[in-house]
Amino acid sequence: MPIVINLDVELARKKMSVADLAAAIDITPVNVSVLKNGRAKAVRFSTLDAICRVLECQPGDILVWVPNADATCGGAGHGGAGAGSAGRATAGVEADDAGTR
Numbered sequence: 886m887p888i889v890i891n892l893d894v895e896l897a898r899k900k901m902s903v904a905d906l907a908a909a910i911d912i913t914p915v916n917v918s919v920l921k922n923g924r925a926k927a928v929r930f931s932t933l934d935a936i937c938r939v940l941e942c943q944p945g946d947i948l949v950w951v952p953n954a955d956a957t958c959g960g961a962g963h964g965g966a967g968a969g970s971a972g973r974a975t976a977g978v979e980a981d982d983a984g985t986r
Contacts, residue, residue: 887951887952888949889948891947896940898940899941906939910932910939912978916978919978927978
């Protein structure tokens with residue numbers, strides 16, 4: 886996928902954990918991890934807005950289009966666990982569950 890997710894870079898820059906970001910934007914830590922690890926298929930603009938507000942960054946600092954990027958560069962790997970937990974599964978990140986079966 887040519888979209889590289891640099892959420893880990895922004896989290897490190899702000900010295901913030903996944904759990905801290907999740908609490909600040911009111912989504913589950915699992916959903917933040919799904920986004921951070923490149924397993925998300927979609928992200929809501931409201932979630933992206935909240936992330937940028939908390940991390941004081943621009944959407945382009947988090948999402949970067951790289952032509953011909955392979956699936957493992959920049960943390961954009963595929964597969965793994967699905968997103969969500971009861972009550973907040975639709976909090977703004979949809980997991981790529983292609984590798985879970």
